[in-house]
Amino acid sequence: MPAAAAVAELKISVCIATYRRPERLAALLEDLCRQSLLPVEVVVVDNHAPGTAREVVEERLRLGAPFPIHYGIQPERNIALTRNHTVAAAARGDWLAFVDDDERAPAVWLEQLATAALALEADAVLAPVVPVVPDSAPSWIRAGRFYDFPRLATGETVPLNRLRFGNVIVRAVPLRAEPGPFDVSFGLSTGEDGEMLARMVNKGAKVVWCDEAIVTEPVEASRLSLHWLLQRALSGGQEFARKSLSGLYGTMSTASRIRLFAQAAAQLLVAALLALAFLPLGRHRAAAWLVKAAANAGKLSVVSGWRYDEYAKTMP
16 A cells, blocks of 8 residues: 555545536535545536536635635536536646536545555546435335446456546546547537546556445436436447447457447347336336347447437526
């Protein structure tokens, strides 16, 4: 393990992209003020043109914060552009830690990420985002564990198709060397985070897992439905196919492209049939197969050029 002094000397900027979650952002900023390892700065970039988060940041500064908080607005609806603005504004850190605006970070969160980064000699460290499903959620939602993200043992290399943000620390130099660094073509659909990390990995970056540096994320009521789960799976399938076809996961020959879509078609059919077969055994089991069917439908939809842009939806 690295010496505590070496961890304490790390200069870490925390980057937060936010959109209309003032109460949750306020709670996150409170968590950051209580970290055992304090960041050298926190950057909040608001993707809501009227500046919904401004009052939250100003109130936090009035109450006091043990670090500077920089606030900016990125008015165009695009998560990749917003993340790019956080990177541009984070001038002090040799490392950049990214956390979502609806997550809660225990007091040891940043110290655990930093310790893992040094101990594992990594360029980036990913860690768990544990969903908190409300008691009011339907029983089949709770039984299905649909919001869990696969976890790894600490120190394991994160597979290319599991790279994501939400809870990550990244060395600033290789991140800033990437164009963007986030690809704005993913800015309305999702996947800009994993795409950027995959580019880093393909250039030699070491990205590993730290299973101890947990943050929690409450599952919003609007996401407690089969409709939302199917849309998320559809989007994930499109994201996987787009990245595969671009060569991000390895060179794609004509034969491998055909195989990708042939397998997706076969798996779609099988998953749909199994959803019907498993329905008598519980709604959560049938829903799990429907989610798999939707993911494969998303892969196939890439052939038509259609894209499900979740963040393009009009929101108040």
